Amino acid sequence: MMRLRAAAFYLILGGAIASGPVLAQESPADLAEAALAQFNDAHGALQAAQSSTDRVKALTGVVRAYEDGLEAMRAGLRQVALRESELSREFADESGQFAQLLGVLIAMKPDASPEALVHPGGPLGQARAGMLVSAVTPSMQAEVEDIRVRLEEMQILRELQSEALDTLSRGLQDVQQARTDLSQAMSDRTDLPRRFTADPERMQTLLDSSETLEAFASGLAIMDVVDGVPPITDPNSTRGNWPMPVPGKMLRGYNEADAAGVKRPGWLWATRPLSLVTTPWPATVRYKGPFLDYGNVIIFEPANDVLLILAGLDEVYGDVGAVLPADTAVGLMGGASPDLDAFVRNATQGTGAGLSETLYIEVREGGQPVNPERWFAGGPL
Template structure:
């Protein structure tokens, strides 16, 4: 009875000793390909694959048509459209964060798996010694067999029951079993993380498709309200080339450009109205996030100065430079810089009117919002902006997407190959520290 159990341990130990090597060398040598006629079964299989591809394409087209019809219906109700825009953008940013976290966990798990493989590989001498002892104790030479780590672990557990027969080997078997058990658990965790990551990527593709349709509908409505939109945008780009700094750009836009001037005028009027409301409600509690729930509003929910501690950061990423720090060329940073993933969704941190949207000097694509009360919010470094001058946008509304590389000048970016979003707050033309405005739960790692 001893020999079969000892053979199991021998096979399991062989697997443990050669497992790492088998992963890199492959477990079998594939025969050389041969040229042969395509069999009827192969032709049938290809036809089935083609039919399946056609079915998937048809399903995608039907889903797209249904989505367009749904968005068109939503477009008739501005409040619902705004709600869907903000909710879908929030979903995209949430899934972006989940994907980042899953990728980080996978990186850690892969590192631990490699360590487990290396540990087993380094124990070859010990395993060979155990094998030699077991081979002498057995009645016949065990077969050479490669098995999965799960099989090796089960064999070890079975063989360890023979501790009374071979007590001197029990300790070594326990150590090998522990390492194999860890490897099995790690591989299961990695498979689970990869499945979840694939599901999240499918979801974000679906959400991004929906978000694109929503943005297109929003811009279609905006274009119908602004008949001379293209001419206004062209004139804005021309004006931007005539000024040398951001303050000059803001002043030029709000003075010379019709839609930007209207936006500035509305911002001033809204600020006066908000000040009157704030004075009447001075004795009430400090405003909270609930003030932004009204999606039908056409002016800021509260005074920008009263929004401290309430505003979300506009993108998922890591803060690499803060206000007041070095800008890398001997100057002082006038805003914050956030390193992001390629294609990340950018949303508005506050309510406001768009007074500029387009390229500007070393900032790449630049978006300027008039938040009222003399406050302006500048967001730069995106690859594509999806709003137009004169639009009123709500907190959390999607306004742009990041590219695959840095669009901001090198003085604002730590790594030129990584997308970087630059955010600056200004009060009466002077840059101010945006720190007090960010929501307390945001921290260095933006959650969205």
Template sequence: MVRRLALGICFIAIFAFHVMQTTDQLAAQEVLPILPSSDSGQILQKTQEKLNAVRSKSEALNRKAKILSKDIGDIRVSLVAKARTIQNHERRIEKIESKLKQLDTHRKNLTKHLHSKYQQIGKVLAALQRIAFNPPETLVMQAIPPADMVRTAILLRAILQRLKGKVQKFGANLAKLESTRKEARSKRNQLNTEVKHLEEQRFVMNRILGRKSTLHRRTMHQTKSAERQAKVLAKRAENIKELLSNLKKLNARQDPNREISKKANSSGALAEKKAPHKNHATIKSFEAARGEMAFPVIGRIITRFGQPISSKRVHRGLTIETSAFAQIVAPHSGKIAFAGPFRSYGQLLIIEHSGGYHSLLAGMAKIYSTVGQRVLSGEPAGVMGKTKETSINGRLHIKKPALYIEFRHKGEPMDPLAWLTVSKKKASG
């Protein structure tokens, strides 16, 4: 009995040892082989090298982004200054052209007046000439009472004095006419000089805009996506108020350029501080800049806010007749919310400002800015064409280019003239 028990214990011990050995073998198969210390060091070194390379590349990209951001900021400052120079040339050209029109009208009136007086003087001279051909002796031989002869002599003396005055006045008017012609020639020479300078400045402007566009493409990879979304919203919207509401919802849902444009747009704040300006509209909020904003274009006001269109409709904005290829600038700093065609507005640019304000510019032939981009006060936003590009004021019988301007607060239109500066006199009407 004891022998059987001992044999059983031995059997169990042998079985247990076999099981433990098998388990150790299986466990050994699951454990990764231990690498020599030299191989482990090489892997660690390679990993560290890759990490350093990534860090170096990241730092290089950050430095490049800062340089691009600074370049864009400097370019925007240059554009503001260049746009101001161009608009100064446009303003001088407008004044010269207006003066030339006045001189031309004055010249025509003088010519007409002189022609009329010339005919009158000619008739009087012809009559006096006929009298002069008669010898004085013939007057004595005629049966004329002495009193009548005296009266005739007095009358002739008065006619001669009056004729002398008219001839002197005629000569003075001739001198005025010649002076007017000389002034007109001088103004035309000034006009040609201003036009030449304007073309030179526009050429420089286009080069700067090309540089800005190149840099902007490098930093705004998602601009096209934002523009596509804005165009989809424009197709759905029935009017401007609905479009603004859709754009607001889109911005609330997502800002497609938020991460990418952060550094690019940060140059806007720096550029805003550096930008040369004569008023403080650049550094003020939209609401605080009321009455200090620059006119977006040089031209003549042809329709005003609230002016009747029909018995049930009125103008919701301002229309300014401009010269061909006139420069358009942003009235105040902000972010481009929409840029592209919209219904009867034609090419429409919507700038979103602080405090729920928006400015709308329509009628341009070309828009420089893109959706998501920030613009400074006075920065070029577009250029007019040769003819009218918008039909929003279709009843106006004008052939010249016309810029339509709307200011809105929370979707409701406001009178733009209450916000634009009157001291600059950049638009007249």
């Protein structure tokens, strides 16, 4: 049973360790144990984060670990469903042949009379019949062994789906708890350095006078915020190497027209619901909140005269004027968290929980938009 569980969890969670080094000599059982350990480590990290001195960092790691684990489980369940369907089709295709063979075997009656033992074709016919039986028997045995192996595989796949439910249920609950805790931890955070103190009246005046995101960003770029604090370290050495703020894929590139022919000087990036968004580089928060029809917007200043705009989030974290370290959680994408049944159903059917949320990413230098590929490594070059 333990090896069965190991094989099962390998099929489900094997993708969770794909980002790490995989040694050729490792057995499937070893890989299964490592994958399961990663998921269990995330659960342990959630418990440890409650007493961590840097809960934001700890909880950010927990959310990411669970997002990676759930993504691997989603892909694993899909592969299991496809393989089970494939086996079912194979059995259906071969059922007719097996039925005929079984009918012939049932129809054969044992007869040990001397007449039954004599072949109608004489000794030569008897010898040929014996050779034919001896040739067919190993093939039949091989077919039976192949059926046995496939039936065992089918049993493992079904056991896999049953064994996965408890782990998956705990994971869905834990990641939701971690997101809630992270939001609260960011609200409670008071240890971040501040580059300036926000002026609510000036910010509101700029918001009221800005009819486009470009106008707002341009006004923000020239707003004097220096308050005697040294500027952030120049990030030019990392130009083109920033990690993407959230996993996903490109929907529309820089200045690429949408279906209505509208062009925007940034990227439209597709993500999964409730994905965690983080900073790619240390940056000062210049603005956080809703803006027009963009949803929640957060604007950073990673360097003098450089602004990074992220728009379309459901939640945003951080205080205006605070300097955030790299890889700090700054918000969550929108969407709904699926329940256990919906997760399994969508995963096995290959539907739902897709890249349904969109994040708009814009970078401006000296008040002018530039292609984000100048800074990010995740987009098309």
